[in-house]
Amino acid sequence: MAAIGATLCPAASFPVHRREEPSQTVLKLKANRIPIVSPRFALSVDRVPESTTTAISPNNGIPSVKVNREEGLLAEKEKRFENKKEKEELNRRSGWRNYLEQSVEIAKPDGGPARWFSPLECGSRLDKSPLLLFLPGIDGVGLGLNLHHQKLGSIFDVWCFHIPVVDRTPFTELVKIVEKTVRSEHQRLPNRPIYLVGESLGGCLALAVAAHIPDIDIVLILANPATSFGRSQLQLLTPLLEAMSGPLSLFPPEILSSLPGDPLRLMLDNLVKGFPLQNTARELMEDFTTFSGSLPVLANILPIETLQWKLKMLKSASAYANSRLHAIKAQTLILCSGNDRLLPSQQEGERLRQLLPKCELRKFEGSGHFLFLEGSVDLVTVIKSASLYRRGKYHDYISDFIPPTPNEAKEAIESNSFINTITSPVMLSTLEDGTVVKGLAGIPSEGPVLFVGYHMLLGLDLVPLVARIFMERNILVRGLAHPLMFTRREKGILPDLSAFDAHRLMGAVPVGPSSLFKLLSSKSHILLFPGGMREALHRKGEEYKLFWPEQSEFVRMAARFGAKIVPFGTIGEDDIGDLVFDYDDMVKIPPLRSAIEGLTKEAPQLRTDVAGELGNQPVHVPGFFPKVPGRFYYYFGKPFETEGRKLELKDREKAHELYLEIKSEVERCLDYLKEKRESDPYRSIISRSLYQATHGFMSEVPTFEL
Template sequence: MPVAALRPPPVAVGAGRRSARLQARFALRASSLEASAAVTVTVNGSAEAAVERKEKVQEDKDNEGLPVKEEQERGLEVLYDDGFGSVTVKDYFAAAKVLCRDDGGPPRWFSPVECGHPAVDQAPLLLFLPGMDGVGTGLILHHKSLGKVFEVRCLHIPVNDRTPFEGLVQIVENLIKHEHDLSPDRPIYLVGDSFGGSLALAVAARNPQIDLVLILVNPATSFAKTPLQPVLPLLESVPSEFHATVPYLLSFVMGDPLKMAAVSIENNLSPPETLQKLSDSLTSMLPLLSELSDIIPRDTLLWKLKLLKAGAAYANSRLHAVQAEVLLLASGKDNLLPSGEEADRLFKALKNCRVRYFKDNGHTLLLEDGVNLLTVIKGANMYRRGRQRDSVTDYLPPTLSEFRQTFDVDHRLFHLALSPVMMSTLKDGKIVRGLAGVPDKGPVLFVGYHALMGIELSPLYEEFLREKRTVVRGMAHPFLFGKKFESSRQETSRFDTVSMYGGLPVTPINMYRLFQRNQFVLLYPGGVREALHRKGEEYKLFWPDQPEFVRMAARFGVTIIPFGCVGEDDVLEGQRKRRGWEPGHVPASSSPKSAWPILLPVRAAD
């Protein structure tokens, strides 16, 4: 990433009014707080083209010569490139090195230039509250992906700034009040990393009337229980000449160097190639750790420790007042804070809290490999653009990086073991391999047998994405999307994957709106009873006598495609016998080389 893109930010938000200061020598996008149609920015001393607002308005002439304004709804294409994985931890150090130059100014907000302009209409505002470093670039690995669907701004706290915790709360509070006045129906996301988590909770407790969504990453509300508590008083007595060694010690406590070095390494490499790239990345990253002493000098470190203590006490005393939605990301190998135990506590203390637990990650979760913040938000159904989440209009299609991670890595062994084959029936009755018999445009309704546990969904989603670049919106039981059965150590589950690839609660209203938007819809009339069928009920349908979906489909001229899954129940039955759950031989259909065909005949709705 260009280092110049993150130099001292030109936008500062004051307590009672907005003040903007554009510096010609910086290539940094200024975020507008006004309702104007465009904002002109100056880059390298020259005025560039105005930045367009997210509402694209096209003027045309009707038959009588009068101007007509048409609002074009913008959206994201299926399997779009979100840019995730193109930035590494080395870019974080490069940006931090520039930003740690003290200009004597107060804390301020900036919009990273690589975030660009949101690709969706009415994108919510996302404010990043940094950790102990205060630089504001801790979200750098996620700037490009988040910038597609959020208006991203980051808080930068200069190295020598000594604003107390209450002052930082006031700075964040001033901005969210201003933005809430401009767009009262738009949610505001606060992503708080470590110390920023305490700051986010404090702001939410003081402003229950504002629609906030908190994403807390290993929040420092547990600072009083840190394993380093006995060592912290010794830092004050460490001579200045030895302070350069402290960042090295903290770096190994705060994060996992191997996971940080593994960022941007491709998953399809051979083991020797992966090892070589990991070695090269780690070798080039370790010398950069010395720059932490510039980011957090001795006096600044001591001040930050006081802030951590004050912030934890302030936030913990006001947890009962937090009304916001909360998504808590906790690491299982956090050596700086007991984040797992803190997740247990906050899950009980907060009224509306969900947890995603990463058992193999360290404290610097957002800088480690394998964690895509946007994917986590989507999987937890926490992305929305209004007061309430809309399962139809707030859905974001899967990205190219998510597709590769899911089907080339996570589900790879599953597909190799089953070797699924997708087949479809043409209108003349000929059966062909692939999806040639399926219409290219909707509305389309797939109605089929719900095999045991629904494990046919993965190959079904993959085939439609690969061949038709189409998302199939699967309608599932509402309990899959609820929080009733979640825990404080809830890891990313298959339910998150279902949500990410189009799953939504099965309701007549949702089906109506999907048909209205010409979507591809998947429905299992047999529901949970069919998915959890008993022994001897393989391939038996439990459909209602009068399915209501036919009448609704006919109203919209929907193409109804009945489909079936052959071999899935046999594979699971074979595995049951193989594991000795009952005597018997393994049927040939459970062999890893056996094919699992899915037949998709085409029939139009009557």
């Protein structure tokens, strides 16, 4: 089998974590044998939810809230924003607004214990959806995922943990409550994974539960976990809170919120004077007070006494979770913010990644502590990009794959727009009658379709190919990729797995016979480079040379499903740079040879049973001297039909004949493009730039005549 190149090209490796637009949110509450119902609020008393659910009407439960009432105004403002930080602040405030508006009713004390509820938006989901338990941060409300409910609810069974404001259940008892729920649900559906999504304090809670029940299939997603509390200045806030309790009692939130300006910030400036951590104190309250109108709600969620209790709980929770990290076996994804002013989250994320056996890390450089309330972060996209979603014991890259939404695909394509812009790809395809046309009209619409072609240096051809087919034909091409994009044999210096998030989001799968079989059976459009890494990391003078194995690896399997095989050629790497320092040069230098051996040892190996050059695929990054960019050219030849040839192509000799025909057609496509590009008046980026300056920068640049 083959891989999607070396995939070491930075231009093709940007993760995407965006959010779909939120819609109105109301809550669905878990049914229970002994409910407590108040005129404005209802929650389950039973701490272990039943499997059935009921919806509470707006008049007898939590009311529907319109969260986008200012959406039009915000959209107009966003168009005028030129500063990225201003846009991030807009997203942050929007998330806080949704959270605060929905917390009005649920935060009111009702005398009940900690319990679970399920948002109404989470009612329609996939078959056999895994259970997702959300464990909130210091607020305890359980609405921290309000921006994500709709998308999460389409693929998960979502329950949110609610800790009432007046509840003083110790941390160890909260662990027991969550553990009891996990055990109960595991016993009911033992083959279903259970996701624990915890933020801050909830991260400690999730880790503690996972340490207690290592025999249960748990997936941890931790956002800025508070296991770093002992190294933060938050632990020193207790004296400040004691000082604030007096002055705040003299000014009720209703009065403060009606005053002009930002009275809370002015009051804080006076309160924190003289404290050694005055900046941290102000930042804490600023994160909780995005605008003054939120004060009444915040006062209900976190009165001074509750905040003091929660800070003490954070201290004990951090110590408890840290002392049990050695017992955790769960698959873990840590999300850490680069602008977390409350906890040293990025340093903590790196520490936990070293301590936990199956742990990955995703960094959000411009985000603050309350990551899930930021409009630029989409939890479902993060989960999909990390290949973390599964409905069984193991992730299946075909059956568990969820296609990208239009917004996700747009973001993924735009994140790699640079290579599309500088190479201005030309796409040619072949119609059924053999006519070569500009564009992709000749590509078959119905699968299964197997694209088989030449792989340019460093896989530079990959991004324009997948992007153009998706944009022009609305076809998602599933690439068979080198397994180093998905796993590591050991930790080292290879690019972090997060570098390949965009590839996984767009459907890349680890190359192998089983992956090809499943994709063909699902009638997918599949991308295969038989030359694999050897072709994508070729030596000097080997551009446009095929390194295909002797065996016809894919022909007989394609015939089994009646797939169309589309050969194609791609050229242009020699127009954007010269290969000046290749593998043969590097192995002559002992330190570089040792580095190559180390990289190769980290990556999973392919074709270990193949003798000779194709079985030796060392991982390295060749020296590449850039030129004034030329242009990329793609030519898709006429499809080879295998429908009705299943019995014929079972014969190895017949299959090998077809294999050689396909290989010859790929070489013909390459020769055709090398000849025709000589007559392209817009081969140089300079001539293309002049054309677009005259005709508009969004105009399509012409090419040679066919």
